Amino acid sequence: MKITSINKLTDKIIAGLRIKRGDDLSYLLTAPLAELQAGARRLQDHFCGNHIDLCTIINGRSGRCGENCKYCAQAACHHTGIDEYPFLTKEEIIKNAKANQDAGANRFAIVTSGRALAGQDFDKAIDTYKTMNETLSIDLCASHGLLTREQFKRLRAAGVTSYHHNIETSRRYFPQICTSHTYDDRIKTIKIAQEEGFCVCSGGIIGMGETWEDRIDMAISLQELGIESIPINALMAIPGTGLANQPALPAEDILRTIAIFRFVNPTANIRLAAGRKLLPQNGATAFRAGASASITGNMLTTSGTTIKEDMQMLADLGLTNQNETAVNSGTCGAH
Template sequence: MSESNCLKLAKSIIAGRRIKRGDDLSIFLTAPLPELQEGARLLQDHFCGNHIDFCTIINGRSGRCGENCKYCAQAACHHTGIEEYAFLPKETIIAHARANEEAGANRFAIVTSGRALSGRDFDRAIETYEAMRDTLHIDLCASHGLLTRAQLRRLREAGVTSYHHNIETSHRFFPQICTTHTYDDRIRTIKMAQEEGFCVCSGGIIGMGETWEDRLDMALSLAELGIESIPINALMPIPGTGMEGRAQLPADDILRTIAFFRYINPAANIRLAAGRKLLPKNGATAFCAGASASITGNMLTTSGTTIKEDMAMIAKLGLTNREEDCHAVTGTCGAR
């Protein structure tokens, strides 16, 4: 049996080719999904070995956000009944981080609602990160919106190694989901974070009404930015938001997206995020066809999976989240 065009493309990427804007991308939309996944698995094996990176999240400040992102339960313009609270006490956050570290997670992130964390809340975040840096071993990630360079520098000095800031979708489609800030605002923040030495985690949401071309454009934009960790969220429509009532994506659409993100960003961590429950076996098939990472535990406003369940899942698949147990890691996908 002759090898598929997808497998040939994957082998050319391993040999050094990179997918660029302007290339013919039709194969990603027309190839049979199993063939596309076969190539994605080959790329994952080469660049990521058998390593799966698990990150965990705590919602450090909830609700009352002044931005109007249509998908978000925390926007003040939406009426979702979400719990609202100010920045959590340092002791509460550290206790969650310690529990996640003991459960085996690779990294821990504080995320906060709002355009940008500032003032006394930002100072509290810095104090919390410094305490975690000094008492824990888990890698620290932050997600605090459109920060200034000075704020990003303070985070880095406090022990944070990764900064999360999604581009969400394509440049073309972004104004359809948010008008209180721009796509270019997000790109500026990402580039500043990279310049300050952060590993940047940036991806987006699919299923908001964008086209397949928008999804491909997002994958290319992330490749051009050199993003190392790419969370792919499948929209879980939340009552009261601007996406209420939108149909959920079929599993095959999510799996196809994960697969072609691997071809376009071969050495990145392609990270399962919201919407894992829409996938077969809670994402197990995705871990074998392009996804090399996941958010685990209780995720923000969408249902999550426990760390224990995820550890058992990847063990059955012959995968590991322990760097010392990993083989054949040749890219940036592995534990940092």
């Protein structure tokens, strides 16, 4: 397939067409941004309605990670001066989760540093998830690295419904970003999580030196995996990391990426993550041009925005994070 018209492509996707690997997508890179965003908005309106999913996270264990991901402030091989601490107490995590729930967030995730959460720390996480599942109503998500099938079974039994595990970039570019584990290690983890019944949240980071072709490849790989929630992070270069000197992406590139991901993954939640402050009005324009979700609150080592601010932004845009049926019963509003 060769794309020559955004309007025609939008109509075809609404009718059931899906972009595939090998299609000529060059026009997505050359079409006027406003035209591309208009098409992305039509797709978002059709498949997602006016629902914007808001998730929040807590850094449950920080620093001293043995992996060598170039972008990460928590890698032990980098010297970033971040706070390092062991797994947080159950009381502190639950207090944070309840505050986010009461503020209106849709879901809450514990994320932890390291290749994989294991041993006593994993047991602590399971105990915390069980208590949250019993006492709170907020949906639970987890992000604990390269887990085993048995660990996923325990997470499901504890009440966790979503698992976050990024592929980060294209298969081609991944070895330029990390060599302590492989792209296939990440794919294997995602597939096990899906087999165990999790909604998988997986995306990546743009602005790490990859090409536009790498970004499109990532978008198509996520479609092929059947990913339902796709966080897009714009690199915020952190002093001391391997990408400390990488220049920030212009807002236009981030917005084009978001729109392209909507065309490739029309029914998924395209989720704004790190780098929102690089966008006009802290991402407000993106919520009307392909983005149907966001991480909100304090985001790991990058600056975020408060839930209250995001709720007001959505209201001003005529959007809501309340659970409503998507216009075309797509997956966007359902997880």
